[in-house]
Structures are given as structure tokens and as C-alpha cells.
Amino acid sequence: MGSRASTLLREEEIEEIKKETGFSHSQITRLYSRFTSLDKGENGTLSREDFQRIPELAINPLGDRIINAFFPEGEDQVNFRGFMRTLAHFRPIEDNEKNKNPTASEPLNSRSNKLLFAFRLYDLDRDDKISRDELLQVLRMMVGVNISDEQLGSIADRTIQEADTNGDSCISFQEFIKVLEKVDVEQKMSIRFLH
Amino acid sequence: MMAKMRFVRRVSSLPEFGLLLLVIFVLLEGSLLPLGAASSTSKSCEEAKQGHTEVHNFTKKAFPVLGVDYGHIKNPFEISLWVLLACLMKLGFHLIPRLSSIVPESCLLIVVGLLVGGLIKLAREEVPPVLDSKFFFLYLLPPIILDAGYFLPIRPFMENLGTILMFAVIGTLWNAFFIGGLLYGICQISNSDLTAIGILPCLLFGSIISAVDPVAVLAVFEEIHINELLHILVFGESLLNDAVTVVLYHLFEEFSVDGSVTVLDGILGVISFLVVALGGVLFGAMYGFLAALTSRFTSHTRVIEPLFAFLYSYMAYLSAEVFHLSGIMALIACGAVMRPYIEANISHKSHTTIKYFLKMLSSVSETLIFIFLGVATVDGRHSWNWIFVTMSVVLCLVARVIGVVGLTFIINKFRIVKLTTKDQFIIAYGGLRGAIAFSLGFLLKEDHFHMRDMFLTAIITVIFFTVFVQGMTIKPLVELLAVKKKQEAKRSINEEIHTQFLDHLLTGIEDICGHYGHHHWKDKLNRFNKKYVKKFLIVSERSKEPQLIAFYHKMEMKQAIQLVESGGGSKLPSAVPSTVSMQNIQPKNPPATTKPAERVLPQLSKGREEEIRKILRSNLQRTRQRLHSYNRHTLVADPYEDGFSDLILKKQRMMAIDKKVHNPR
Numbered sequence: 001m002g003s004r005a006s007t008l009l010r011e012e013e014i015e016e017i018k019k020e021t022g023f024s025h026s027q028i029t030r031l032y033s034r035f036t037s038l039d040k041g042e043n044g045t046l047s048r049e050d051f052q053r054i055p056e057l058a059i060n061p062l063g064d065r066i067i068n069a070f071f072p073e074g075e076d077q078v079n080f081r082g083f084m085r086t087l088a089h090f091r092p093i094e095d096n097e098k099n100k101n102p103t104a105s106e107p108l109n110s111r112s113n114k115l116l117f118a119f120r121l122y123d124l125d126r127d128d129k130i131s132r133d134e135l136l137q138v139l140r141m142m143v144g145v146n147i148s149d150e151q152l153g154s155i156a157d158r159t160i161q162e163a164d165t166n167g168d169s170c171i172s173f174q175e176f177i178k179v180l181e182k183v184d185v186e187q188k189m190s191i192r193f194l195h
Numbered sequence: 196m197m198a199k200m201r202f203v204r205r206v207s208s209l210p211e212f213g214l215l216l217l218v219i220f221v222l223l224e225g226s227l228l229p230l231g232a233a234s235s236t237s238k239s240c241e242e243a244k245q246g247h248t249e250v251h252n253f254t255k256k257a258f259p260v261l262g263v264d265y266g267h268i269k270n271p272f273e274i275s276l277w278v279l280l281a282c283l284m285k286l287g288f289h290l291i292p293r294l295s296s297i298v299p300e301s302c303l304l305i306v307v308g309l310l311v312g313g314l315i316k317l318a319r320e321e322v323p324p325v326l327d328s329k330f331f332f333l334y335l336l337p338p339i340i341l342d343a344g345y346f347l348p349i350r351p352f353m354e355n356l357g358t359i360l361m362f363a364v365i366g367t368l369w370n371a372f373f374i375g376g377l378l379y380g381i382c383q384i385s386n387s388d389l390t391a392i393g394i395l396p397c398l399l400f401g402s403i404i405s406a407v408d409p410v411a412v413l414a415v416f417e418e419i420h421i422n423e424l425l426h427i428l429v430f431g432e433s434l435l436n437d438a439v440t441v442v443l444y445h446l447f448e449e450f451s452v453d454g455s456v457t458v459l460d461g462i463l464g465v466i467s468f469l470v471v472a473l474g475g476v477l478f479g480a481m482y483g484f485l486a487a488l489t490s491r492f493t494s495h496t497r498v499i500e501p502l503f504a505f506l507y508s509y510m511a512y513l514s515a516e517v518f519h520l521s522g523i524m525a526l527i528a529c530g531a532v533m534r535p536y537i538e539a540n541i542s543h544k545s546h547t548t549i550k551y552f553l554k555m556l557s558s559v560s561e562t563l564i565f566i567f568l569g570v571a572t573v574d575g576r577h578s579w580n581w582i583f584v585t586m587s588v589v590l591c592l593v594a595r596v597i598g599v600v601g602l603t604f605i606i607n608k609f610r611i612v613k614l615t616t617k618d619q620f621i622i623a624y625g626g627l628r629g630a631i632a633f634s635l636g637f638l639l640k641e642d643h644f645h646m647r648d649m650f651l652t653a654i655i656t657v658i659f660f661t662v663f664v665q666g667m668t669i670k671p672l673v674e675l676l677a678v679k680k681k682q683e684a685k686r687s688i689n690e691e692i693h694t695q696f697l698d699h700l701l702t703g704i705e706d707i708c709g710h711y712g713h714h715h716w717k718d719k720l721n722r723f724n725k726k727y728v729k730k731f732l733i734v735s736e737r738s739k740e741p742q743l744i745a746f747y748h749k750m751e752m753k754q755a756i757q758l759v760e761s762g763g764g765s766k767l768p769s770a771v772p773s774t775v776s777m778q779n780i781q782p783k784n785p786p787a788t789t790k791p792a793e794r795v796l797p798q799l800s801k802g803r804e805e806e807i808r809k810i811l812r813s814n815l816q817r818t819r820q821r822l823h824s825y826n827r828h829t830l831v832a833d834p835y836e837d838g839f840s841d842l843i844l845k846k847q848r849m850m851a852i853d854k855k856v857h858n859p860r
Contacts, residue, residue, distance in 0.1 A: 031708065034709045037709075038707075054706055054707060056702070056706040056715075057703055057707065060699055060706070063703060066703040066704065118696070118700065121696075142692075143744065146740075147741070155743070155744075158688055158747075159692060162688060179687065180689075182690065183690055186611070187612045191705055191708065191710060192611060192713075
């Protein structure tokens with residue numbers, strides 16, 4: 001299984017992914033073997049069913065949304081490049097990256113890109129605003145069935161009220177960033193991949 | 196004009212003057228009464244004897260209208276006097292604002308202790324054994340540790356647990372061996388009578404002096420309001436190194452008597468460390484669960500609820516000490532384990548009682564400890580040896596710096612958020628030693644350790660150096676280095692929601708990667724907790740409440756209380772037409788057994804909730820959040836301090852609007 005994985009992934013591809021996402025060689029190969037183990041159909045791409053087969057994801061309240069985040073707009077399959085691109089958001093931010101060429105595009109795991117990823121999980125219709133309904137949906141998923149709609153509604157109202165600075169009763173991306181400025185996003189949204 | 200100003204100034208200093216008089220009075224009382232007692236006890240003895248002879252001789256004596264019997268109440272009186280003195284000192288410091296901002300309270304208290312010790316020595320030549328190690332470890336230390344453990348911020352603690360353990364265990368070991376070893380070498384090199392000190396007593400000394408002290412750290416760090424990460428790192432280290440200290444101390448103490456250490460002893464030492472640490476935690480967790488379980492059944496006897504929290508924790512400490520396990524870790528574990536369940540079960544008032552009582556006890560304890568440290572310094576027999584004492588101070592500093600730098604180098608390879616040089620400096624500089632080191636030194640038996648006095652002198656010097664020099668300079672240094680300060684933690688509901696959201700997200704991503712990391716296990720633990728533990732330990736109606744809702748309720752409750760207390764809210768300009776009809780508001784039927792005096796129930800009927808929410812929604816000015824305060828002086832943002840004036844303004848405005856509404860013109 002391991003040897004098959006390394007022959008299917010060409011060196012140039014690894015280099016490209018490395019440049020795009022910043023992962024190291026060993027991380028990429030490791031994640032590639034994970035990718036192939038999930039890929040039951042063995043066609044080099046993952047479908048939604050492949051993800052749903054992961055047992056812990058089924059009990060995760062945000063499971064469906066996370067799965068959707070991997071698939072680009074309107075598509076049903078994700079290849080390894082797309083897989084890595086999404087996972088790159090969760091790479092820990094390293095100090096030496098901050099000194100890189102400022103004209104180069106922002107790395108995928110920068111603080112604002114991490115926040116944008118989280119924001120997009122709330123904002124399903126991609127209108128760059130979290131509306132009250134979208135917030136309610138997420139709250140409902142996280143809180144379970146015991147709480148009445150009214151209670152949830154008032155929590156949602158309160159949340160929006162706290163965050164909303166321009167009075168449109170929606171949370172824009174800027175307001176989202178502002179509300180989370182005290183939260184240590186670099187640590188909260190990073191997974192320690194093996195070096 | 197000038198006369199008026201002078202008069203005003205004198206008047207403003209009057210309360211301080213009065214306080215000074217009060218303190219002097221108390222001191223006089225404390226020193227004179229015992230002197231009077233010495234003579235009165237003999238008198239009462241004679242009287243008793245006379246009384247007996249009287250019975251036989253039937254000679255009538257006048258009935259004593261007023262008598263003095265000091266010996267009867269001597270001990271409680273002295274204790275109360277000390278506590279009173281400590282509290283008056285605390286009051287005094289805060290009346291002099293400039294002083295308390297430059298000099299940390301701990302330093303002032305030690306100075307006071309020195310003065311008082313000096314006074315007592317002049318007056319009586321016999322200082323009561325105040326810093327008796329037993330008294331210290333059994334009565335003074337537990338409240339502080341319980342306070343720390345109960346209010347320990349679990350999340351940052353767990354997230355940094357690896358780092359904290361590294362510093363606590365390996366850092367302390369490094370310190371102990373480095374200091375002990377080098378001191379031995381120096382003693383051998385020096386040509387004085389220091390050469391008589393063996394390697395084992397030196398190592399023992401090293402292990403006593405190497406541990407960072409939680410009391411001192413708490414006292415200093417609370418005043419500098421440093422950011423949460425550094426605070427929890429240094430503080431966590433000071434708490435967890437107790438296990439190491441206990442093992443090393445007993446190890447070297449035993450073997451100093453025997454005279455040799457073998458490899459087997461070393462291995463036994465390691466095993467002993469694991470037993471001490473894990474055993475302590477286990478004891479604490481056990482008692483914590485018992486406390487949580489007990490609190491489930493206290494709905495009918497709310498008055499004694501806080502007592503359970505204190506008693507179980509104290510028993511955990513004592514039980515751990517019976518087996519020479521780490522009592523500190525037992526206390527921390529007990530407090531941390533029982534807190535979420537107890538808070539879900541007990542009434543709002545009991546919760547406040549626990550909080551205030553803990554803060555009060557720990558505050559008094561801390562004050563007493565520092566005063567006694569000063570007194571014991573004056574009283575103790577000292578044996579000053581330039582080389583030994585100065586080298587201990589120097590070596591302490593050097594060992595700490597090397598230890599921190601070295602460990603950070605290793606730790607940073609595993610951390611997501613690396614520790615910067617500034618962080619390392621603060622961690623190294625914040626390694627204060629305190630009363631625990633002194634008490635451990637005090638416990639050394641004189642006959643086994645003939646250099647005990649010199650050790651004590653050295654320990655006291657190190658403590659003074661760290662508390663005075665490092666304690667006083669750390670605040671300006673923090674400013675100078677522009678270290679990140681503690682954010683006034685207004686934990687908004689946004690942060691709460693989004694943090695939970697991110698937790699779920701990260702757990703999902705970890706599962707996709709097949710990576711059993713931090714989040715995975717935390718999620719598993721939470722699930723287990725929700726499914727089994729909560730049902731067992733929390734009163735049935737509240738066990739199903741999701742964390743978000745509980746948080747939200749708490750916040751609203753607090754705001755509602757504050758709003759009602761400030762007097763607003765009864766008459767509302769209804770800008771928003773009320774959609775809730777009055778029929779929906781049904782008063783909850785209080786269960787017959789609940790006392791009617793119990794006002795605030797965390798659980799409200801739907802109608803009542805709506806009312807509160809309506810009030811808040813239209814009245815929300817500034818969200819007052821729960822302060823995660825590490826500061827012992829302020830627990831909750833006092834609504835009467837800040838914002839009271841604008842609350843009054845708002846009320847006036849509301850009444851004006853009301854008038855307008857009722858008299859449309």
C-alpha cells in the first residue's frame with residue numbers, strides 16, 4: 001500500500017503541492033496515503049460518500065458542512081490537490097514565513113485565510129454575510145434538539161447584536177474578524193501535523 | 196483659599212491617621228495583654244488555692260466583680276490578633292496608592308513582618324512559633340491552593356499541559372541538581388568549614404530551593420496582569436512542581452541520614468515520583484467526584500452547600516498528606532474536578548458564597564504567610580556565610596535562566612505557538628521562591644543537619660532577593676518589554692459560540708486526516724462526560740443543558756440582576772411592540788419544599804425568560820461580561836463603581852421619555 005502510494009504521486013506533483021500549500025515532503029506523502037485509504041473507489045478522487053464513511057465525522061455536528069468545504073463550487077469529486085489545499089488552512093503558522101516575500105500571495109494558512117475558511121462554513125450562500133438564519137442553522141446543529149426555537153432565536157439575536165457594527169443585522173467578514181480578535185486563532189485553528 | 200485647601204488635605208488624611216492609630220492600638224493591646232496575663236495567671240492560681248482553703252476556713256472574701264483571666268483565651272486571642280493585624284495592613288496599603296503601585300504587596304507585608312517581629316523581640320524576647328511548619332502546611336497553605344485550583348482556567352491549562360509539565364518536572368530536577376551539585380563543588384573548593392558539608396545535604400538544599408513557589412508567584416503576578424499564557428505557564432509550573440519537591444526532599448532527607456544513594460534508590464525515586472503525583476491527583480479527583488455527587492442532593496439544604504466544597508477539598512489534601520502524596524496536586528485536582536458539576540447543582544447564592552469565601556481565606560492566608568516570613572526572619576537563629584549564601588542566590592538565578600532557555604528550545608519543537616524570547620525572559624524572571632521553601636527548610640531536624648541554620652539563612656536570603664528584587668522590578672520590566680497584557684476578558688457570546696464551532700471543526704478535520712490529536716481526545720472526553728458523568732453528578736433537569744445555553748443563561752442572569760439592582764427596567768418605553776401576550780407569562784409554581792427566601796433560580800419558566808430577554812434586548816447598553824479575573828481584589832465588575840453614573844443618566848432620560856409618552860404634545 002505504501003509503495004503503491006509513492007509511485008502514484010509524482011515528484012513534480014509533490015513539488016507543486018509543496019509550493020502551493022507549504023507542507024513538507026513527508027507530510028504530503030503521509031496525507032497521500034490517508035487520501036488513498038479513504039478513496040475506496042480507487043479513482044484518484046474522493047466523493048462525499050467517502051468522507052461520510054469516516055465514523056467520527058458522522059457524529060460531528062458540523063460534519064456535513066466540513067465535508068462540503070472540501071468540494072469546490074458545484075462539484076462532487078475532489079482530487080488530491082483540492083484535498084491538500086483545504087487542509088493547508090490548518091497548518092500551523094511558522095515564524096519564518098512571516099519574513100517571506102510580501103508581494104507573494106498570502107499563504108493559505110495565514111490568520112485571515114483561516115478565519116475566511118471558518119466564515120465560509122457559516123455563510124453557505126456565499127454572500128459574504130452571516131445572516132440570522134445561517135447563524136440559527138449552525139446553532140441548531142451545535143446545540144441539539146432540546147432547546148426551543150425561541151431561545152435559540154434570542155441567542156442568535158444577541159450574537160448578532162454583539163458583533164454587528166454597521167447595523168445591517170448580519171455579521172460581515174470584517175465584523176467576524178473583529179469579534180474573534182481576542183481569540184488565539186493561530187493556535188485554535190492549527191493541527192500539529194507530523195514533521 | 197489656602198486655609199481651605201490645607202483643611203481639606205488634613206481632613207483627607209484623617210482616615211489614614213485613624214487607621215494608623217487603630218493599628219498601633221492593636222499592637223499595644225497584643226503586647227501588653229500577654230504581659231498582664233503573665234502576672235494575672237499567677238494571681239488566679241493563688242486565688243484558686245485560696246478558694247480551696249476558703250472552703251475549709253469559711254473566711255469570707257469579697258466576690259470578685261472584675262477579674263482578668265488571659266490564659267484562658269490566650270491562643271484564639273493571639274490568632275485573631277494576628278489575622279486582624281494582617282487585614283489592617285492590607286487596608287493600610289491600599290490607602291496609600293502610590294506605594295502599592297510601586298511595591299508589590301508581598302514585599303510590604305514582609306517588611307511589616309520584620310517590624311512586628313522586631314517589636315515583639317524587644318518586648319518579650321520570645322516570639323511565638325508562628326511559622327511553625329505544621330501550622331503553615333495544614334492551615335495556611337490549603338486555602339490558597341484551593342482557591343487557585345477551583346478557579347484554575349482549565350482550558351489554557353490543558354492546552355499547555357505538556358509545556359507546564361516539562362517546566363515543572365524537568366526544570367525543577369535540573370535546578371535541584373545544578374544548584375546542589377555546584378554548591379557542593381564550591382564548598383569543597385573553599386577552604387573553610389564548608390567542606391564538611393556532604394553532597395547529599397547540598398542536593399537536599401538544592402531541592403528545597405529549586406521549587407518555584409505558588410504563593411509568591413500568585414502574589415506578584417496578580418498585580419502585573421500579564422497575558423494568560425505566561426500566567427498559566429508560570430503558575431501551573433509552581434503548582435505541579437510540588438510532587439517533584441516532595442519526592443526529592445524525602446529522598447535526600449532519608450539518604451542524608453544513611454549517607455549513600457544507589458541506583459536502586461534512584462529508580463525507586465522515579466517510581467515514587469509517579470506514585471506521588473498520580474496518587475495525589477487520584478485522591479483529589481475522587482474527593483471531587485464525591486463532592487459533586489453530594490451537591491446533587493443538596494436542593495433542600497442550600498445553606499450548607501458551600502461547606503461541602505470546602506470540606507471535601509480539605510479532606511482530599513489531608514488524605515493525600517497521610518500517604519506522603521502531593522497534597523497540592525490533590526487540592527488542585529479536587530477543585531478543578533468538582534467545579535463544573537457543583538456549579539450546575541448549587542444555588543446562585545451558594546456559588547457566590549464559595550467564591551467569596553475562597554477569595555477571603557486565601558487572601559488572609561497569603562497576608563499571614565508573608566508577615567510570618569518577616570517575623571521568622573527576625574526571630575530565627577542565623578548563621579551567615581558569605582560564600583554559601585551569595586553563591587546560592589547566584590546559582591538560583593543562573594540555573595533558572597539556563598533551565599528555561601534550554602527547555603524552551605526543546606519545547607518549541609512541539610508547540611504550535613512558539614514561546615518567544617520575551618516570554619522566556621518573563622518565565623525565568625517569574626520564578627519566585629517563597630514560604631514553602633522556608634517551611635521545608637524549617638522542617639529539617641537539627642541533629643541530622645548541623646548546618647541547618649546556614650541553610651535557613653540562605654533560603655531566606657534567596658526568598659527575599661526573589662520577592663523584593665524580582666517582585667518589584669518585574670512590573671516595570673513588563674512595561675519596558677511591552678509584553679502582552681491580559682485582555683480584560685469580556686468573554687462574549689460570540690467568542691463562546693465560535694470557539695465551540697472551531698472545536699467541532701478541528702475535530703472533524705483531525706478525523707479526516709486520521710490524526711488522533713488533541714481535539715480528538717478532548718472531544719471523546721466531552722462526549723463521555725455528557726453521556727455518563729453529567730447524568731450521574733448533576734441534578735436531573737440541568738444535566739441535559741448544553742454548555743452554550745448554560746453560558747447564555749448565566750450571562751443573562753447576571754445582567755438582569757444588575758439591571759434590577761440599578762433600578763431601571765420597570766417602566767419601559769415600548770419602542771418595540773410587544774409580541775408576547777401577557778397570557779404566556781405564567782409564574783412558576785415553586786415546589787413546596789423549596790424555601791421561599793431563595794430568590795434566584797437558574798431555571799426560569801419560559802414566560803419569565805421572555806420578560807427578562809425583552810427587558811435586556813431593549814435596554815442593552817454595554818454588555819457586562821463575566822470577568823475571568825485572576826485578581827484577588829476584584830471579583831465581579833462592581834456595577835456601583837463603573838457605569839453607575841451613566842445608569843443614573845439613563846434612568847433620568849427614561850423617565851423624561853416616559854413623561855413625554857404619557858403627555859403627548
